[in-house]
Amino acid sequence: MTAAATGARIGRLRAEARDDSPAVATPTPRLSWTVETPGTDWVQAWAELRDDTGATARVEGRESVLVAWPFEPLAAHTTRTLQVRAGSTSGEETPWSTPLTVEAAFLEDGAWAAGFIGLAAPERPAQPMRVRRSFTVDRPVRRARLFWTALGAAEPQLNGTLVSADVLSPGWTAYGDRLVHETVDVTALIEPGENVVAATVAGAWYTERYGFFQFAKRIYGEQPLVAAQLQLDYTDGTSATIVTDDSWSAADGADLVDSGIYAGEAIDTTLAEPGWATTDFDASGWPAALVDDAARPVPEARIAAPVRRIEERAVAEVLTAPSGATILDFGQNLVGRLRITVSGPRGTVLTLRHAEVLDAGELALRPLRNAAATDHLTLSGDGEQTIEPRFTFHGFRYAQIDGWPGDLDPSAVTAVVLHSDLTRTGWFSSSHELLDRLHENVVWGMRGNFLSIPTDCPQRDERLGWTGDLQVFAPTASFLYDSSAFLDSWLRDLALEQGHQDGVVPMVVPAALSGFAGGGPTAAWGDAATVVPWVLHERYGDLCVLREQYASMRSWVEAVLRVSTDGLWSNTFQLGDWLDPSAPPDQPAKARVDSDIVASAYHARSLRILSDTAALLGETADAEHYGALADRSRAAFGAEYVTPAGRMMSDAPTAYALALRFDLVDDPEVRQRLADRLADLVRADGYRIGTGFVGTPLITDALTDGGHLRAAGRLMLQTENPSWLSPVTKGATTIWERWDSLLEDGSVNPGEMTSFNHYALGAVADWLHRTVAGLAPAAPGYRELRIAPQPIDGLDHAEARHLTPYGPASVAWRREGSSLVVTAEVPPNTTATVELPGAPGETVGSGRHEWTVPVVETVAVDDTVELGLESPLSEIIDRPAAYDALLTAVARHDQAKAEEIRRGTQWSRGRTVRQLLMFTPPTMLDDVAADLAAVSAAEVAR
Numbered sequence: 001m002t003a004a005a006t007g008a009r010i011g012r013l014r015a016e017a018r019d020d021s022p023a024v025a026t027p028t029p030r031l032s033w034t035v036e037t038p039g040t041d042w043v044q045a046w047a048e049l050r051d052d053t054g055a056t057a058r059v060e061g062r063e064s065v066l067v068a069w070p071f072e073p074l075a076a077h078t079t080r081t082l083q084v085r086a087g088s089t090s091g092e093e094t095p096w097s098t099p100l101t102v103e104a105a106f107l108e109d110g111a112w113a114a115g116f117i118g119l120a121a122p123e124r125p126a127q128p129m130r131v132r133r134s135f136t137v138d139r140p141v142r143r144a145r146l147f148w149t150a151l152g153a154a155e156p157q158l159n160g161t162l163v164s165a166d167v168l169s170p171g172w173t174a175y176g177d178r179l180v181h182e183t184v185d186v187t188a189l190i191e192p193g194e195n196v197v198a199a200t201v202a203g204a205w206y207t208e209r210y211g212f213f214q215f216a217k218r219i220y221g222e223q224p225l226v227a228a229q230l231q232l233d234y235t236d237g238t239s240a241t242i243v244t245d246d247s248w249s250a251a252d253g254a255d256l257v258d259s260g261i262y263a264g265e266a267i268d269t270t271l272a273e274p275g276w277a278t279t280d281f282d283a284s285g286w287p288a289a290l291v292d293d294a295a296r297p298v299p300e301a302r303i304a305a306p307v308r309r310i311e312e313r314a315v316a317e318v319l320t321a322p323s324g325a326t327i328l329d330f331g332q333n334l335v336g337r338l339r340i341t342v343s344g345p346r347g348t349v350l351t352l353r354h355a356e357v358l359d360a361g362e363l364a365l366r367p368l369r370n371a372a373a374t375d376h377l378t379l380s381g382d383g384e385q386t387i388e389p390r391f392t393f394h395g396f397r398y399a400q401i402d403g404w405p406g407d408l409d410p411s412a413v414t415a416v417v418l419h420s421d422l423t424r425t426g427w428f429s430s431s432h433e434l435l436d437r438l439h440e441n442v443v444w445g446m447r448g449n450f451l452s453i454p455t456d457c458p459q460r461d462e463r464l465g466w467t468g469d470l471q472v473f474a475p476t477a478s479f480l481y482d483s484s485a486f487l488d489s490w491l492r493d494l495a496l497e498q499g500h501q502d503g504v505v506p507m508v509v510p511a512a513l514s515g516f517a518g519g520g521p522t523a524a525w526g527d528a529a530t531v532v533p534w535v536l537h538e539r540y541g542d543l544c545v546l547r548e549q550y551a552s553m554r555s556w557v558e559a560v561l562r563v564s565t566d567g568l569w570s571n572t573f574q575l576g577d578w579l580d581p582s583a584p585p586d587q588p589a590k591a592r593v594d595s596d597i598v599a600s601a602y603h604a605r606s607l608r609i610l611s612d613t614a615a616l617l618g619e620t621a622d623a624e625h626y627g628a629l630a631d632r633s634r635a636a637f638g639a640e641y642v643t644p645a646g647r648m649m650s651d652a653p654t655a656y657a658l659a660l661r662f663d664l665v666d667d668p669e670v671r672q673r674l675a676d677r678l679a680d681l682v683r684a685d686g687y688r689i690g691t692g693f694v695g696t697p698l699i700t701d702a703l704t705d706g707g708h709l710r711a712a713g714r715l716m717l718q719t720e721n722p723s724w725l726s727p728v729t730k731g732a733t734t735i736w737e738r739w740d741s742l743l744e745d746g747s748v749n750p751g752e753m754t755s756f757n758h759y760a761l762g763a764v765a766d767w768l769h770r771t772v773a774g775l776a777p778a779a780p781g782y783r784e785l786r787i788a789p790q791p792i793d794g795l796d797h798a799e800a801r802h803l804t805p806y807g808p809a810s811v812a813w814r815r816e817g818s819s820l821v822v823t824a825e826v827p828p829n830t831t832a833t834v835e836l837p838g839a840p841g842e843t844v845g846s847g848r849h850e851w852t853v854p855v856v857e858t859v860a861v862d863d864t865v866e867l868g869l870e871s872p873l874s875e876i877i878d879r880p881a882a883y884d885a886l887l888t889a890v891a892r893h894d895q896a897k898a899e900e901i902r903r904g905t906q907w908s909r910g911r912t913v914r915q916l917l918m919f920t921p922p923t924m925l926d927d928v929a930a931d932l933a934a935v936s937a938a939e940v941a942r
Contacts, residue, residue: 007038008093010097010098012807013032013097014032016029018304023105023301024105024106024301025300026106027074027104028074031049031082032064032067033064034064034807034828035828036828040846040848042828042845042847043062043088043846044064044828045060047063047086048085050082051081052081065805066544077145081101083097084097103183106300107301112147112181113243114229115291115293117131117245117250118225118226119223119250120288120289120290125207126223126224127253128201128202128253128259130250130253130276132196132248133242134279137191139235141187141235142234142235143187144190145186145187146184146186146230148181148182148199148227148229149179149180149181150169150224150226151175151221152205152206152391153171153201153202153204153205153224154170154200155199156184156197156228158189158198159191159279165309166308167307167308167309168391168418168452169182169306171205171452172204174496174497174510175510178297178300178493180299180302181299181300182302190232196277197228197230198277199226200256201225204261204392205261205452206220207221207223207224208220208262219514225292229242244289250290261392261463262463263371263373264354264376264389264392266375266378269377270379304488306420306421307420309336309416310421310447312339312416314414316330319358319361319398321363322360325362326402326404328400328413329397329398332397333395333397333448333732333757334397335394335449335757336393336394336416337418338415339386340386340388341384344406346381347379349377349379350404351375351377351401351403352374352401353373353399354373354374355367355368356459357741366754367748368459368461369460370461388416393451393458399415420450420452425479426480426481426801428768428798428801430772430795430798434717434719435716435725435768437733438762439765441727441732441762442476442480442759443480444733444734446480446759448734448757449758450481450486453509454470454486454490456469457737459757464512466507468507468522468525468693468694469760471525471528472697472760472763474487474528476763476765488548490509493509494528494529498555498556503555505525505526505556507526509528520563520573521563521572522574523574523575524694525575527602527605530557530610530613531605538777540780540805543617543780546616550614553610557606561629564633566636567603567636568600568636568637569599570599570600572599574589575589576594577593577598577693579738580593580695581689581739582690593655597650601659601662602662604662607627608630611625611627634664637659638664641659642659642664644670646669646671646676646677647674653691653699654691654694654695657691657702658694660702660705672706675702675705679703679706679708687718687723688718688720689715689722689739690722696760696761696764697764699712700715700716700767701767713792713793716772722739727739734757736756736757737755738751738754739761741755768798768800771789772792772795772798773811774789781806782805782806783806784830785826785830785831786832787811788834789811789822791813796815797813799811804827806828807828807829808827809825811824818854819852820853821852822852824844831845831846837855838854839851
């Protein structure tokens with residue numbers, strides 16, 4: 001059968017892990033490709049690659065993801081154009097793919113010659129600056145590329161035109177150990193004769209002062225610096241390089257007066273010098289730049305996508321605060337800044353303040369702590385101006401603008417959304433409006449916090465790369481966006497920072513809080529060193545990241561071994577199950593679970609990951625050594641913390657979730673007792689959250705694995721605080737740091753840690769993808785899929801879609817009467833194991849599939865005894881009278897709750913009784929049960 005007959009073709013050819021640019025940071029980029037075909041059971045038998053030099057290579061078998069570079073290594077300053085075609089085991093062949101151009105973004109060893117330059121006589125710390133140099137082009141240019149980096153952030157220009165749309169580049173790295181350079185083709189900007197290369201530079205993360213509640217010293221540097229080299233390749237075969245040195249001039253930032261990540265920006269357009277980066281400008285009065293001769297790391301080529309302007313949002317509503325101030329509501333908590341178009345008298349100052357929520361109708365600024373998050377814009381008076389800050393960002397939904405000349409037209413203000421330019425790869429939807437909004441909140445939380453590095457929050461005086469937050473969220477992140485290169489880059493910084501602390505992983509990376517909390521190893525946070533590489537291997541099939549991070553993984557485990565005893569890790573400082581809702585507001589580490597249990601569980605888990613990694617990498621001795629230590633730690637955990645009766649020594653949900661999800665108990669009967677006890681605790685908590693940062697991502701899986709899907713579903717769909725959906729009912733559009741960041745009266749939680757954009761607690765989305773929708777990897781990189789939806793009561797349908805390394809995959813299910821209809825898409829060159837309720841398991845190949853299986857519906861509570869009923873409710877589930885009676889009963893106890901249920905339930909009448917039972921507060925169940933019993937009797941009598 002021919003390709004023409006089947007329509008099989010190459011869908012995407014990719015080098016390494018960037019979709020935003022042809023640039024690659026290595027001479028031997030790995031190659032991946034997908035196949036698109038309307039046929040089924042497509043399995044690759046071979047693939048052939050060719051490049052524009054005439055070289056070809058053949059790959060035998062199924063390998064099509066992260067395939068080793070088969071050609072001569074790329075040389076610096078070169079490009080290569082590639083194509084691929086593939087054949088299947090059934091004899092089909094694809095045509096050659098669309099050509100892919102690959103560009104070497106790196107320099108030869110020793111070729112970086114640019115020095116760092118800055119202001120010779122800055123007037124104040126962190127002063128923005130401009131640098132420039134003119135040069136002459138006297139012959140035709142074949143190619144021109146600008147390589148540049150900064151200690152801070154910069155916007156290079158060539159002849160007055162920005163060289164790229166990147167924002168806040170080159171981003172934040174472990175400056176003392178690792179710098180990233182940008183590589184930009186600027187051939188189109190070169191002019192014959194005189195040219196000017198220039199840049200505006202601000203301190204950004206480099207000159208920021210980090211610390212809690214009061215600013216500490218600048219840990220990196222007092223002034224921003226920039227380094228660049230322009231490579232000119234002429235058509236006659238000669239070349240020239242222009243580097244930053246003492247031939248450059250430097251001046252203050254002109255209209256960019258001040259800039260800070262936390263503070264915001266001051267822009268005075270009366271000070272602007274139009275055309276300063278062009279040949280028409282007279283810069284003879286500019287002083288020579290200072291050349292900084294301190295030893296610095298040699299910059300390396302960027303491997304992850306930069307930050308860019310991703311989206312623009314218009315004003316949703318104009319509000320007037322009780323104080324009379326004008327507040328703009330953008331309808332979504334986002335990360336970015338404002339762009340305004342305005343005209344007014346010269347010297348008019350506009351003040352832009354930003355906040356995530358309102359408190360008593362005014363901007364809630366207290367949660368920002370010492371971050372002013374304020375921009376000051378001074379108008380030039382020269383007609384209409386469009387102004388946007390350039391080297392800062394804010395987390396906000398609301399913005400207050402003071403000083404606007406005349407009436408403010410909301411169309412003159414736009415919110416510009418910023419984040420690292422990652423490719424969206426995952427989606428989830430369901431019949432539950434609040435659940436879908438929760439998932440969207442997770443997406444927006446990730447967008448706002450994946451900005452150069454994975455941060456904890458984007459608004460207050462923090463915005464740091466907390467390792468624990470990322471560790472629990474990595475699986476969710478890897479589903480929603482292609483995070484592989486982004487996290488690979490961050491892990492390189494983690495390993496470098498760890499090297500300064502004898503293997504101990506800092507709580508934040510880059511390590512802006514050196515020595516915080518004593519500087520010792522901290523469970524769950526430091527375990528990012530092992531967990532995150534393992535997740536990248538699991539989700540992307542990337543063995544290379546394990547190889548690159550192996551020394552870091554082992555170094556972390558060895559650091560913990562030094563403070564552990566006989567497999568247990570105890571009696572050291574721990575954050576534990578951080579922000580357990582039962583913890584006192586001023587003691588967020590005081591969780592229900594003992595911190596030693598958290599530490600020892602993570603120690604056992606990291607040992608096991610390290611052993612498994614060593615085995616994959618062929619490190620046999622290490623695999624055996626750490627495997628034995630993992631077995632010892634696992635046994636010690638069970639002996640120390642698990643009773644034979646199936647109780648944890650800390651009788652708290654997180655303790656059970658850790659023991660179950662980290663596979664720390666062998667005996668099946670004891671495991672089941674642990675799972676049953678976990679369900680009992682969840683029920684006793686009224687199906688409200690009783691876990692913190694560590695336990696919350698685990699609990700729904702632990703319940704599901706233990707046969708308590710209904711309890712997990714009820715916990716998921718709970719709307720009473722603390723719960724995932726409680727913030728949604730209060731209007732949340734991102735994930736909050738605390739379940740009660742807003743109190744029931746609408747006021748802001750008085751605690752000092754009250755962020756309204758913190759993604760960690762959104763890690764439950766991975767359970768929605770894998771379990772509720774039923775789409776999960778069964779082999780690294782989704783080479784094998786697992787299709788195993790487990791519908792929870794309260795949902796009529798759900799779907800997950802994911803762009804796997806092999807192509808699009810999806811699972812969707814819907815209820816049709818007493819049947820469950822499941823559809824799935826399996827990518828070519830993969831298979832899927834299928835496990836459906838009430839049906840035998842099977843394995844299927846690629847293509848679209850559909851199954852219909854019977855589903856026996858039961859009431860949406862774990863036990864009808866809990867409701868005081870003597871028999872199941874299946875007889876009246878579909879009776880409208882049951883819905884009416886239940887809602888009436890709820891209203892008698894809590895009218896507001898009844899209204900919330902009435903507004904929030906969008907399901908058919910056949911679902912409403914189950915939904916009402918799930919949403920009914922446990923304190924009302926006894927009274928509601930009496931009404932339901934009466935309805936049951938009446939309906940059965942009919």
